[in-house]
Amino acid sequence: MAATEASNAADEAYDVIVLGAGPTGENVADRAHAAGLSAAIVESELVGGECSYWACMPSKALLRPVTVRSEARRAPGFKDAADSPLDAPAVLGHRDAVVSYWKDDGQVRWLDSAGIDLVRGQGRLAGPRRVVVDGGRVLTARHAVAVCTGSRAVLPPIPGLAEARPWTSRDATSAKTVPGRLVVVGGGVVGVEMATAWRALGASVTLLVRGDGLLPRMEPFAGHLVAESLAEAGAFLRTGVEVREVRREAPGGPVTVLLDSGDEIVADELLIATGRAPRTEDIGLDSVGLQPGSWLDVDDSCRVKGVTGGWLYGVGDVNHRALLTHQGKYQARIAGAAISARARGVPILESDPWGAHAATADTRAVPQVVFSNPEAAAVGLSAAEAERAGYRIRVVDQDLAAVSGAYLYADGYRGRARIIVDLDREVLLGATFVGHGVAELLHSATVAVAGEVPVERLWHAVPSYPTISEVWLRLLEAYRG
């Protein structure tokens, strides 16, 4: 259909059309509907998206028993009981239940109850404000189209890799049996979490990392502590290696991974966890003057730059601002508010930093928990990022094991905490915690960073005794001297 073709009587008109019913798309549609706009959401697979079926939910279902067992092993009275291997079929069965057996009835019911129309099929832009579903049904948007099509795993151009049919994150989160030997390529979040889970479920795991450590986007001590614990769990970690070639002679047979060093590793499965690409190659971006396959370049209200009329939004993974479910949902709340304000003709949007229509946290206060064993949790800038950005900073470190709450939490507790203080404003730019039980500690730091709470006021935020949160006190004492 020509990009300029006018809408006709058979077209279905909505105020807002959302492409992709992942966590982000669901929330854009919900916010639009809550503001009194009509909304349709187009989904080609399962309502709930990657997060619900092949990412956050199944991966955390696999990892939770790993953490529980590890903590139980450090609790007097439990050690022996927790020494036996994990019951892999039970863990995999629980994972299947957590993802509702890859059926989306529950999420569809939620869409119904929220008053959002679901259109099943592959959506493509066909010119301004127009979406064609599966090449037939035509939807038109009075105010906005929000592209929330997410991301998929990338396969690097390694000879023989595609032919070897490696696991991607989808296979690693949905596999029905435990491979005997698993090679994982990539030391980022997916690589670390999946190496942790499958090692604990009984696989012999070799983790191949190109750089010099794990979790390179976090403070270096996070990667060190997680690597130490993976090694103690029996995983093999090889840093500074590059995969040169991959061979699988027969489908389902063993796979051989050849390294630059000349070494060969033979395994039953190979997981490639080397990052993501946007799902924008076949959504008609060319019909509105954009490059198919590109990340969507958006402003702080998540409106795509350079599109005449300003009706196109890119929200969630697809804009590459922060590839996390909670940030996608946050962006959805901001974009939903901006769409409805613009639809009402509000003359000036609240687009200053931290305004209602600016996803400011995306650049200042992104929290992330890596559900490794131990957990690694961080928000805001690392020391290296703060220095690169030109801040005058002081880095304050504390041994988490020295806190009474940690001492009681687990025998032989190991962990570390760091805050980054902006010396000019005396507020926190970032914080990192590594150790058992720190996932739930992170939000305190997120409030401090996003709230730009002055250090002198944080001094009055008294942590309960004896909790791991008491590390806040130690950090502030060390800073104030």
Ligand SMILES: Cc1cc2nc3c(=O)[nH]c(=O)nc-3n(C[C@H](O)[C@H](O)[C@H](O)COP(=O)(O)OP(=O)(O)OC[C@H]3O[C@@H](n4cnc5c(N)ncnc54)[C@H](O)[C@@H]3O)c2cc1C
């Ligand atoms: C293994 C793994 C674990 C993760 N764990 C976490 C975690 O613990 N915490 C966290 O915050 N983040 C986690 N993430 C990241 C998280 O999954 C993503 O940030 C999140 O799913 C992004 O949401 P989204 O709605 O933008 O995209 P998606 O969840 O990818 O949803 C996009 C939807 O769009 C649909 N779609 C695509 N193209 C079309 C089209 N043309 N027409 C119609 N529909 C279309 C897709 O079918 C999909 O349903 C993890 C990622 C991976 C890979």
Ligand SMILES: NC(=O)c1ccc[n+]([C@@H]2O[C@H](COP(=O)([O-])OP(=O)(O)OC[C@H]3O[C@@H](n4cnc5c(N)ncnc54)[C@H](O)[C@@H]3O)[C@@H](O)[C@H]2O)c1
């Ligand atoms: N708990 C969580 O919050 C969670 C869990 C999983 C994934 N995620 C999100 O999903 C996204 C994707 O995760 P990911 O781990 O795939 O990506 P990533 O970008 O975090 O890590 C990919 C790693 O692979 C390395 N790499 C790239 N090409 C390579 C190659 N050819 N050979 C070897 N190594 C190579 C990169 O240097 C990088 O360290 C992340 O942005 C993350 O935020 C979040």
